[in-house]
Amino acid sequence: MEEIPQIQTFKGKWSVIKTKLNDFPTQLKDLSDFPNFSSNLLSSDLLNSIYVTLTDTLSLAHKCRNPSLSVGKLRTQSDIDSIGAKLDQHGKDCELLIKSGVLQESCGSSSMNSKRELVRVEARSLITRLQIGGQESKNAAMDSLLRLLSEDDKNVLIAVAQGAVPVLVRLLDSSCVEIKEKAVTAISRVSMVDSSKHVLIAEGVLLLNHLLRVLESGSGFAKEKACIALQALSFSKENARTIGTRGGISSLLEICQAGTASSQSVAAGVLRNLAWFPDIKPNLIEENVIPVLISLAHSGTTVAQENAVSCLCNLVIDDENLKILIVREGGIECLKNFWDGASSGKRLEAAVALLRNLASCRPIADIIVSNGFIPRIVGVLSSGVSSLRIVAARAVYELGYCTKWRKDIGECGGVPPLVKMLDAKAVEERDIAAKTLSSLMHYVGNRRIFRKDEIGIIGTVQLLDPSIHNLDKKYPVSILFLIVQSKRCRKQMLASGAYAYLQKLTEMEVEGARKLLESLGPGKLWGVFART
Structure with missing residues (x-):
């Protein structure tokens, strides 16, 4: 401070430096008031940085005392500006360190009696370090934070609660590629914990834009981590629209074609999520997504194939032209190979769902x-x-649209498992079983199979119960009407309580209920005797 009045060069800039220096005694006094100030690593590092900056400031002030400075004026001016920027940063770091609360904590205090508390303190310290000091310090803090996050999902929740996400998002704009890639890795880890996803979603377009830039120009490793985060974020319609309209689709397709095996899997997962939203489908089609997905379903990893098939399944919903395009591109053969190689229920479910959606197109x-x-x-x-x-029954319903295919389904043994499904726990399963049987039983041979076991009739009658909600009653009514001409079947229906149910359904004006009730009329005493 004593040197500044004697300065003869760039007096205006030095006047600003003097103002900034005047604030330091107060800030340093505030720091020193904390009992852990002298033992805290962050405060020690900060003091060392301030000392170096003040030493450089004093040296530069000596140089500027010469009024006839004729050489290196531009360099000197740049050095003064650099000193000013460092002093600003030191001021912000002091304020951040005070507000962070890390100086109020000590690993030796009695409150540190649980692993959770130790993790919380460590997380807060690391998050503070990510905002203070130079790149080397931040890089080391990122390594420690990644280690902490990788140990346990609970650690992720603790770090998120300490404010890790906004800090990591800001680091995605770092000029240091290494720090940026580690920040992407940390964000991808957070995205893998369901109860933390809402914090990432709250970062909005800013985070999405950073991740999309990584897809465009990041390393293969960083692209994979960005895809993991985007896969978690793309379940939201707003986020899906942002990804789909800001170049994300072309980057994802490029990864599907030329990325590593693991990055292809997650990129296809993002595309699968995007394809769920009708508004995004035109963008996907414009980028010629179908051939890429079929190729990936042929030759990708197990997860990549499953995600590619699921994406195709989402794309073709209510779009006959896309269904035809998939068939032309070899989709049926691809589906057959994928199906036959399915080793898990989830993988097979993706194949059956695509089959069902394709089968809704009659040709x-x-x-x-x-x-x-x-x-x-x-x-x-x-x-x-x-x-x-459930999804298999829906596919069978789509395939059984004509007598020939109904006959084939029956001869392949399709009726008995559907009868068994009538007694399932899930109402949705019972509903689709009834719907599918009501179609298949238009073929007389399937009616004969159904009548062989009275369990089918009993199960169907139970579905007439008005107290069973979210089940379309017209399907069990249709099934029973197709076999009501059989005296034995009528007796079984009445003995199972069909007459009482149908009276209520007739009052509710359920389709076909009145006709079936009238068909049971001559034998309704059977129902009375059966219930007494």
């Missing part, structure tokens, strides 16, 4: 049947997974 349904898919889909009806049985 494609014929191609599917001619490629031997009826035995495959009937086999899935006996799966031990409810969700898989």
Whole structure:
């Protein structure tokens, strides 16, 4: 401070430096008031940095005392500006260190009696270090934070609660590539913990833009980590729109074609999420996504294939032209290979869902049947997974649109597992089973199979119960109407309580209920005797 009045060169700039220096005694006094000030590593590092800056300032002040400074004026001016920027940063670092609370904590205090508390203190310290000092210090802090996050999902939650996410997002704008890539890695780790995703979503477009830039120009490793984060964020319609309209699709497709095996998997996962939103589909089609997805479904890793098939499944919903395009691009053969290689229920569910969506187009349904898919889909009806049985039954319903295919489905054993599904726990499963049977039983041979076991009739009658909600009653009514001409079946219906149910359904004006009730009329005493 004593040197500044004697300075003869760049007096205006030195006047600003003097103002900044005047603030330091107060800030340093505030820091020293904390009991852990002298033992805290962050405060020690900060004091060392301030000391170096003040030493450089004094040396530069001596140089500027010469009024006839004739050499290196531009360099000197730049050095003064650099000193000013460093002093500003030191001031911000002092303020941040005071507000962070790390100087109020000590690893030796009695409150540090749990692992959770130790992790919280460490996380807060690391997050503070990421905002103070130079690149070397921040890089080391990033390494420590990544280690902490990788140990346990609970550590991720603790770090997020300490404000890690906004700090990591700001580091995505770092001029240091290494720090930037580590920040992407940390964000991808946070995105893998469901209860932390909302914090990432709150960062909005700023985070998405950073991640999309990584997709464009980052290393292969960084691109994979960015895809992991985007996969978690792309379930939101707003985020999906941002990704789809800001160049994300072309970058994702490039990764699907030329990226590492693991990055292809997550890139396809992002595309799968985008394809769910109708507004994004035109962008995907414009980028010629179909051939890339079919190629990936042929030759990618297990996860990449599953995500590619799921993406195709989402794309073709309510779009006949896309369904035809997939078939032309070799989609049926690809689906067959994927199906036959499926080793898990989840993987098979993706294949069955695509089959179901394609089969809703009648010309494609014929191609599917001619490629031997009826035995495959009937086999899935006996799966031990409810969700898989449901999607399989929907596919069977789409394929059974004509007598010939209904006959084939029945001869392949499709009726008994559907009858069994009528007694499932999930109402959704019972509903689709009834719907599918109501179609298949238009073929007389399937009616004969259904009548062989009274369990089918009993199960169907139970579905008439008005107290069972979210189940379309017209389907069990249709099933029973198709077999009501059989005296034995009428007796079984009445004995199971069908008459009382149908009276209520008739009052509710359920389609077909009145006709079935009238058909049961001559034998309604059976129902009375059966219930007494």
